[in-house]
Amino acid sequence: xxxxxxxxxxxxxxxxxxxxxxxRCPICFDYLNIxxxxxxxxxxxxxxxxxxxxxxxxxxxxxxQVTEQDLRNNRILDDLATNFQAARQKLSKxxxxxxxxxxxx
Amino acid sequence: xxxxxxxxxxxxxxxxxxxxxxxRCPICFDYLNIxxxxxxxxxxxxxxxxxxxxxxxxxxxxxxQVTEQDLRNNRILDDLATNFQAARQKLSKxxxxxxxxxxxx
Ligand SMILES: [Zn+2]
Ligand SMILES: [Zn+2]
Ligand SMILES: [Zn+2]
Ligand SMILES: [Zn+2]
Numbered sequence: 001x002x003x004x005x006x007x008x009x010x011x012x013x014x015x016x017x018x019x020x021x022x023x024r025c026p027i028c029f030d031y032l033n034i035x036x037x038x039x040x041x042x043x044x045x046x047x048x049x050x051x052x053x054x055x056x057x058x059x060x061x062x063x064x065q066v067t068e069q070d071l072r073n074n075r076i077l078d079d080l081a082t083n084f085q086a087a088r089q090k091l092s093k094x095x096x097x098x099x100x101x102x103x104x105x
Numbered sequence: 106x107x108x109x110x111x112x113x114x115x116x117x118x119x120x121x122x123x124x125x126x127x128x129r130c131p132i133c134f135d136y137l138n139i140x141x142x143x144x145x146x147x148x149x150x151x152x153x154x155x156x157x158x159x160x161x162x163x164x165x166x167x168x169x170q171v172t173e174q175d176l177r178n179n180r181i182l183d184d185l186a187t188n189f190q191a192a193r194q195k196l197s198k199x200x201x202x203x204x205x206x207x208x209x210x
Pocket of ligand 3: 130131132133134135137138149150153
């Protein structure tokens with residue numbers, strides 16, 4: 001839920017972009033925070049989806065009917081998001097510490 | 106379920122090891138293939154967990170009681186595993202082919 005969208009990945013890590021995107025919440029676009037999976041297999045931050053369901057009982061992605069009782073923790077996504085962010089930072093640092101990147105046109 | 110454990114990550118990508126490990130099935134140790142999530146939030150290949158449950162109705166990781174009806178697809182893990190493997194291959198290749206940053210296109 002934090003209002004913090006990280007800068008783009010450095011060019012050398014562009015191939016990780018789709019992994020990065022999958023680990024983000026479709027509601028707040030930040031990395032998933034206490035991930036909950038719906039019966040329709042979509043994932044959101046716990047707070048984001050609960051707030052949404054208090055307004056409308058359907059999945060924000062595919063419109064399938066969803067209730068709060070249907071939600072299930074998807075803890076592996078929390079671990080993946082945490083570990084991916086750490087790796088991303090290390091790789092970016094390695095990328096920037098070594099030869100400077102010439103600006104792209 | 107394939108009998109194919111990839112070689113270790115190159116040293117420059119060691120920080121991705123925990124992400125790699127999370128995307129593997131605790132039964133077959135290969136990347137998750139048609140991921141199913143249990144109520145206890147553990148994930149397995151569809152075939153691996155069904156085979157296991159035909160023998161014993163509990164989670165192979167935490168021993169919680171599990172039935173086949175409790176299983177839910179965790180499709181995001183399939184996408185993550187696919188995309189991560191592709192990225193891993195590109196990064197490994199870049200690591201071996203030339204210094205980390207090479208001008209592209
Ligand atoms: Zn969110
Ligand atoms: Zn949905
Ligand atoms: Zn498996
Ligand atoms: Zn379990």
